[in-house]
Amino acid sequence: MGKWSRRAFIASGIAAGGIVVFGVAIRRGNRSDKVSGLVAKEGDALFDVWLKIAPDNSVTVIVPHAEMGQGAHSTLAMMLADELDADWSSVEVLEAPAHREYANYAIARGFMAGDVDFPSWLIDTVDGFFFRATQAIALQVTGGSTSVKTTGQIAMRTTGAAARAVLLEEAAERWQVPVGELETRDSMVHHAKSGRSETYAALAPDAARRNLPDKPALKKPDEFRLMGTSVPRTDVPAKVDGTAMFGIDAELPDMKYAAIKASPVFGGSVASYDEAAISDMAGVRKIVDLGDAVAVVADGYWQARRALDRLPVEFDDAGNSRWQQSDIFKHFTNALDAAAAAGNEEPDLEAGDAEAALEAAAEIIEAEYRVPYLAHSPMEPMNCTAWVHDGQCELWVGSQNPLAFAKSAGEAIGIEAENVTVHNQFLGGGFGRRLIPDVAVQAARIANGLPYPVKLVWSREEDTRHDQYRQASISRFRGGLGENGKPLAWHNHYVDKHEPREAPHIPYAIENQRIVYTKSKTHVPWGFWRSVDHSLHAYFTESFIDELAHTAGKDAYEFRRELLKDQPRYLAVLDLAAEKSAWGEKLPPNHGRGIAIHESFGTIVSEVVDVVVEKGELEVKRVVCSVDAGFTMHPDGMKAQMESGIVYGMTAALYGEITIRQGAVAESNFHDYPMLRMDKSPDIETHIINSGEALGGAGEPSTPPVAPALANAIFDATGIRIRELPIRHHDLSKPSLIDADVA
Missing domain, CATH: 3.30.365.10 (Aldehyde oxidase/xanthine dehydrogenase, molybdopterin binding domain)
Known part of the structure; x- marks a missing residue:
């Protein structure tokens, strides 16, 4: 058990204080009803927001982190599946949508409180406090080497163990036997004395309506079946056969393309450009002045690039051209x-x-x-596809913080974050660069007011010269x-x-x-x-x-x-x-x-x-x-x-x-x-x-x-x-x- 650090004491004190100050607990609670329409299909039993069991006895783990080659999807799913005693061959992974209910409270709790072993009566309140805080700052982040040690330990393992507990309770009640006589393996509950067995799928609809324990017993290392083993990664087959979708792979009907040129000098702005110089070029649709950059929208990316290269643009360097490396x-x-x-x-x-x-x-x-x-230089250049329509904004992008991307893009074009949908894709390298929502903000601003979706792709030169x-x-x-x-x-x-x-x-x-x-x-x-x-x-x-x-x-x-x-x-x-x-x-x-x-x-x-x-x-x-x-x-x-x-x-x-x-x-x-x-x-x-x-x-x-x-x-x-x-x-x-x- 971790020691009570100063940060943990303060955090739990603030969380518990919510009960006194507001008269009610700031509790995280079971939020499955708020996300069922986003992640569940008809007949699925949803356990909190992290797990669903389908009628065919398949298990889907809902992971609130991006996959950029680090294997987070597979490892987090494995941690939940092990505590659940699920059949790994029937486990699937669904990346959580960019939604407030998937804010990373586990990362916040892990950062502030470490591995503190909170008493069971306080856990939901502590998690609730961090949940509200991460909602407020739009935190759904993949970074800081935190996925396994926070989301994995705090959310995935706990949910797997809690779901297993209520599945056992449901089976014990149906069969009128003590829970202690039951065992689980391969997504089934077994009662050795009577020889009865039942699939999780048969028990799940009723079990999911039970209250999940806040602090279920977790397995000890010598009880692990999956954790500590190199199970096959769930993302590899699609990457091998070419069906994996990265941000740059997005294709939509009537989609146009945008190329962009930002002020070479940091802090600079667009002074002027000569639109007439490219007015006769085939496929060119629009020039968009973003203040610190100019974008050209065209029917194809190469058309947009060629037009941008021909477009005369003058920038004001704001006096920053004086800087040399020396x-x-x-x-x-x-x-x-x-x-x-x-x-x-x-x-x-x-x-x-x-x-x-x-x-x-x-x-x-x-x-x-x-x-x-140093630059990040991910293999996949920065890109985002934006479609602004009917008071909504949709983004197709590879992001390390999709909730923040939704918030930032929405603010840039005057749309509430809940009306911005981020379709997060695989990331062709992140390394921290895809925490920054600049490309999503640009794409949303370029597409705003246009009757079609626009895919913005940075050139490698833009990527190298306008990094963070x-x-x-x-x-x-x-x-x-x-x-x-x-x-x-x-x-x-x-x-x-x-x-x-x-x-x-x-x-x-x-x-x-x-x-x-x-x-x-x-x-x-x-x-x-x-x-x-x-x-x-x-x-x-x-x-x-x-x-x-x-x-x-x-x-x-x-x-x-x-x-x-x-x-x-x-x-x-x-x-x-x-x-x-x-x-x-x-x-x-x-x-x-x-x-x-x-x-x-x-x-x-x-x-x-x-x-x-x-x-x-x-x-x-x-x-x-x-x-x-x-x-x-x-x-x-x-x-x-x-x-x-x-x-x-x-x-x-x-x-x-x-x-x-x-x-x-x-x-x-x-x-x-x-x-x-x-x-x-x-x-x-x-x-x-x-x-x-x-x-x-x-x-x-x-x-x-x-x-x-x-x-x-x-x-x-x-x-x-x-x-x-x-x-x-x-x-x-x-x-x-x-x-x-x-x-």
């Missing part, structure tokens, strides 16, 4: 210098007295790291070592604080720590990039801890191990990665091996990277990954997510860089914003630990450790310390001229 880093540097000189850095974490410990240290090591802006980027940053470190090489002080000062708040924190037993930041905003829009701030801070901290180890003359793994000796969970993950990678063996010349460990989203991941550097050419040979997410629900899915996150993070470390020239993004497509190709991808091994701790996420935690592990491996092979990404800009044929500055 100016941005100078802006950061000046902010850090000024804050340090004035002593007005924003506090992040203070432990002990870092300044005094630095003064007493035998050696002081200083280093500065830099990372660039992973922020650039600078991070400075000072570390103090004692006479024995043990770290006494850790001082870190970095630019800008984003989410999550714990990203810059370290697990190591260093008594004196001072972690501070300074705000230094630019005109470049930033957003949620896979693993968010963990992606940069893991690179910063795990690179610097390696520098401390090297200066102390100690092995990088053993140095970390000594500092983690009071953290058994971290130690187990670190040791497994070291063991499986054969850490400590003598490597051939020009070979290097680097290690890193980082916790994010409740999951600890350690990675060991092997490289070869010959005549300045880098080859990444192997990545060994160990992971502890508490319990791995779907081992194949976990391995796939670890591999995916490693490739994504390695792409960024090797190549990723968005540069600003005259206020605009210089990169445009995969030729100058390259991806890691199959022929350059390393062998990846994943080793799983089921520690029994609270569930963590899987979609993002393997991304943060790969950059520092790779950089540390390059140092091991060459003596070249990588303090600025991407790696492709470094000449690896020359030995490093500098190591950490040592005082």
